[in-house]
Amino acid sequence: MVDDLRKYLNHLLEKVNGLHCILITDRDGVPLVRAVTERAPPLALRPNFISTFGMATDQASKLGLGRNKTIISMYSSYQVVQMSKLPLVITFIGSDNCNTGHILSLESQIEPFLKDLEVVVADAP
Amino acid sequence: MQSDDEDTSLHSCFNSLKTAVMGCCYSICHKDNDPQENVINERTHLLEVTEQQQETLVPVVSASTPPRKPDEQTALNRILHETANNVIDVGALGPYTLEASAYSERVRVYTARVAAVSVAAPRPAPRLLADVTHAERVALLSCPPLPAADKELISGAVRRAAAAISELRVEHREDLVVPFRVP
Numbered sequence: 576m577v578d579d580l581r582k583y584l585n586h587l588l589e590k591v592n593g594l595h596c597i598l599i600t601d602r603d604g605v606p607l608v609r610a611v612t613e614r615a616p617p618l619a620l621r622p623n624f625i626s627t628f629g630m631a632t633d634q635a636s637k638l639g640l641g642r643n644k645t646i647i648s649m650y651s652s653y654q655v656v657q658m659s660k661l662p663l664v665i666t667f668i669g670s671d672n673c674n675t676g677h678i679l680s681l682e683s684q685i686e687p688f689l690k691d692l693e694v695v696v697a698d699a700p
Numbered sequence: 701m702q703s704d705d706e707d708t709s710l711h712s713c714f715n716s717l718k719t720a721v722m723g724c725c726y727s728i729c730h731k732d733n734d735p736q737e738n739v740i741n742e743r744t745h746l747l748e749v750t751e752q753q754q755e756t757l758v759p760v761v762s763a764s765t766p767p768r769k770p771d772e773q774t775a776l777n778r779i780l781h782e783t784a785n786n787v788i789d790v791g792a793l794g795p796y797t798l799e800a801s802a803y804s805e806r807v808r809v810y811t812a813r814v815a816a817v818s819v820a821a822p823r824p825a826p827r828l829l830a831d832v833t834h835a836e837r838v839a840l841l842s843c844p845p846l847p848a849a850d851k852e853l854i855s856g857a858v859r860r861a862a863a864a865i866s867e868l869r870v871e872h873r874e875d876l877v878v879p880f881r882v883p
Contacts, residue, residue, distance in 0.1 A: 608814065626797070626798070691820065692817070
């Protein structure tokens with residue numbers, strides 16, 4: 576079953592030009608499912624990089640603009656799009672010239688099976 | 701003689717002034733019998749505090765450490781908690797890292813659980829221009845090419861169709877815009 580999911584994520588990865596990886600992790604950056612190409616930067620796949628989003632989205636929600644849902648970070652060579660689907664976090668890493676709108680549109684295609692994955696992180700050690 | 705008169709008049713004037721000032725002060729300080737008490741003027745309190753409330757406030761302030769009710773304590777804790785939640789404490793935001801052992805333990809648990817859970821992965825939407833398999837591709841490419849006669853037939857038909865389309869003309873018959881005879 577999880578292979579089907581990984582295949583599906585790989586299929587989505589191929590659809591967006593310049594997208595290097597899609598990670599579905601818990602709040603602390605521990606991966607559940609991931610589809611990664613060799614062009615993905617290894618440092619950005621580490622849990623201490625991904626887990627900063629949990630903290631950032633909490634603090635950004637206190638700025639008086641409502642709950643924060645997505646944070647897009649643009650770097651010199653990469654872009655990182657992280658979506659809050661608590662208790663899960665979806666992380667997309669792509670090249671700096673990758674179409675950000677195209678990445679954001681993948682949310683609706685990943686969302687349907689997140690409910691099934693939420694039970695995995697329930698009562699995590 | 702004249703100076704005595706002046707002194708007397710000054711003294712009486714001072715007395716009358718003193719009486720007026722004292723009366724004024726009395727009227728400010730002593731309001732109980734003021735007939736204009738209910739009239740709204742510049743001295744009216746903006747927030748009306750009843751005398752009963754004023755009286756009850758005094759013992760609360762004067763009491764040193766009154767025993768707090770549990771409700772009050774809970775409410776204070778709630779307010780404290782909410783305030784702490786709404787504050788962005790930049791100093792307290794340190795890098796959070798999971799311990800290596802906890803991380804590997806969690807990875808192991810997640811791997812086992814993900815393998816067990818039945819995730820209904822949505823099927824990719826069918827492509828409009830679907831690719832054919834390798835065998836079909838080879839079979840198609842190895843087919844004999846189109847015969848020259850068929851090619852000529854298709855080319856001729858397309859040429860005649862293009863000529864027919866190019867000869868289409870719009871012929872003027874009557875005006876499209878017809879004026880109505882409005883009186």
